[in-house]
Amino acid sequence: MRIFADSGSDLPKSFFDENDVTLIPLSVLIDDKEYDDVIEIDSKEVFDAIRNGKHPKTSQASPESLLSFWKELAESDEEGLYIAFSSELSGTYNTAVMMRDQVKEGNPNFNLVIIDSRCASLGHGLLVKEAVRLRDSGDDVRTIERKIRSMAAHMEHLFTVEDLDYLAKGGRVSKASAFIGGLLNIKPLLHVENGKLVPIEKHRGRKKVFRRILDLMEERGSELSEQTIAISHGDDEATANEVKTMIEEKFKPKNVEVHMIGSVIGSHAGPGTIAIFFLNKLN
Numbered sequence: 001m002r003i004f005a006d007s008g009s010d011l012p013k014s015f016f017d018e019n020d021v022t023l024i025p026l027s028v029l030i031d032d033k034e035y036d037d038v039i040e041i042d043s044k045e046v047f048d049a050i051r052n053g054k055h056p057k058t059s060q061a062s063p064e065s066l067l068s069f070w071k072e073l074a075e076s077d078e079e080g081l082y083i084a085f086s087s088e089l090s091g092t093y094n095t096a097v098m099m100r101d102q103v104k105e106g107n108p109n110f111n112l113v114i115i116d117s118r119c120a121s122l123g124h125g126l127l128v129k130e131a132v133r134l135r136d137s138g139d140d141v142r143t144i145e146r147k148i149r150s151m152a153a154h155m156e157h158l159f160t161v162e163d164l165d166y167l168a169k170g171g172r173v174s175k176a177s178a179f180i181g182g183l184l185n186i187k188p189l190l191h192v193e194n195g196k197l198v199p200i201e202k203h204r205g206r207k208k209v210f211r212r213i214l215d216l217m218e219e220r221g222s223e224l225s226e227q228t229i230a231i232s233h234g235d236d237e238a239t240a241n242e243v244k245t246m247i248e249e250k251f252k253p254k255n256v257e258v259h260m261i262g263s264v265i266g267s268h269a270g271p272g273t274i275a276i277f278f279l280n281k282l283n
Contacts, residue, residue, distance in 0.1 A: 001079045001141050003132060004069065006061055006092055007037035008085025009125040010232055010262040019132045024069065026085070026092065026264045029057040037263045046263045047235040047271045056267035060092040066099040073112060074103050079141045080112040083127050083148060087116045088195035090264075113145045115152065118195035121265050122230035122257070123155045123277040129228075156220055156280045157192040160209045162234070162272030189213065210243055213276055214250055222281040224251040232261045234273035243274060 005011070006024040016023040016038075025036035030049050035041035046056055073080045084093040093116045104110045117124045127148050134144045187209045189201040203209045217224065229247055233240035237258070244256045260266075261273055269275075 001081060001135055001144075002073060002076075003128070003135060004080060004082035005124075005128040006085050006090075007262055007264055008090060008092070008120060009083070009128050010121040010259060010265060011125045011128060012259065013038050015129075021128065021132060022069065024061050024065065024082070024092070024096075026061055026090065027059045028263045028267055029059065030054055034059075035263075041263050043260050043263045043266045044235060046266050050267075050270055056263075058264045058267050060090045060095060063095050063099055066092075066096050067102065070096075070100050070103040070110075070112060074107040074110045077109075081131060081135075081141050081144060081148075082112065082114045083117050083124065083131060084114060085124055086118045086120050086192070086195040088118065089120055089197070111141070113141055115145060115148055116195070117148075117152045117155075118192070119152055119155050120157065120192060120197075121261055121275055121277070122232045122259060123157045123192065125259075126155065126228065126230055126277060127152055151279065154222070154279045154281075156217075156278050157190075157275060158213045158216055158277075159190055159269075159273060159275030160187050160206065160213070161190070161269055162187075163270055206239075210246065210274075213243075214246060217247070217251065217276065217278060220280045221251070221278050224253050224278060227253050227278055228255040228257060229253045230257045230259070230277040232259050232265075232273075232275045232277075234261050234266055234269055234271045236272050236274065239272075239274055243276065247276070 004022045004024055007026050025039050028035045028037055028041055087093040096114050100112050117127055131144055131148050185205055186202045187206050188199050189209055190197055190199045231240050231244055240258050244258055
């Protein structure tokens with residue numbers, strides 16, 4: 001069975017290389033030049049460009065590349081599992097389904113499961129990591145699909161950004177929210193709801209936001225001491241490590257992973273973003 005994931009998962013290239021996962025790159029456009037995320041550009045370059053006044057744009061994985069991946073899979077007679085970036089934030093999932101159906105017309109036995117994670121960044125990445133673990137332990141594609149869909153439904157995203165204008169320019173939040181956020185050192189607290197980015201609270205200063213994030217983790221989290229918690233950052237590793245220490249002291253989780261936000265998500269979230277991902281309580 002082959003596992004596919006796109007660069008919206010914010011996992012480093014080394015993860016894909018070392019775990020036999022096929023990377024589907026989304027695209028970043030800077031100064032009219034298009035780059036394949038992860039392969040041709042890294043997020044540090046994107047954050048530096050933003051600081052220098054550039055306005056990167058992004059686009060979904062191309063239909064041609066997806067069609068090529070699926071044709072190759074069909075010819076190999078292997079099963080496949082693709083865990084996709086939230087369909088509310090990218091058109092990649094819908095295009096992937098369309099291209100799969102096209103390949104299936106000439107290959108009726110073609111078996112590719114595509115999951116709309118409705119997650120982003122390392123919330124998405126944690127799903128991919130779990131799929132790899134399940135594959136390596138011998139689970140079949142349908143069992144993995146069921147477990148990953150359940151995990152995705154309980155993945156929490158809590159994050160704050162330095163400047164909501166970046167998200168507003170990309171249409172990820174309203175311009176009114178961005179305007180309010182820019183006043184008086186007000187820092188927004190956002191989460192992901194039904195695959196969309198939603199501002200939920202505003203706080204004066206970052207320290208108050210981080211304390212509130214820990215409170216929400218305590219309210220929403222399920223057995224945090226048994227979890228791997230992930231933190232992604234917009235080229236601000238020092239702050240990410242401060243938050244990591246706060247989480248470790250309060251919840252003593254099994255593991256805390258820290259990675260830089262990828263180029264595509266970083267193009268919209270901007271430098272200084274801090275995001276935390278964990279599983280909530282099962283209903």
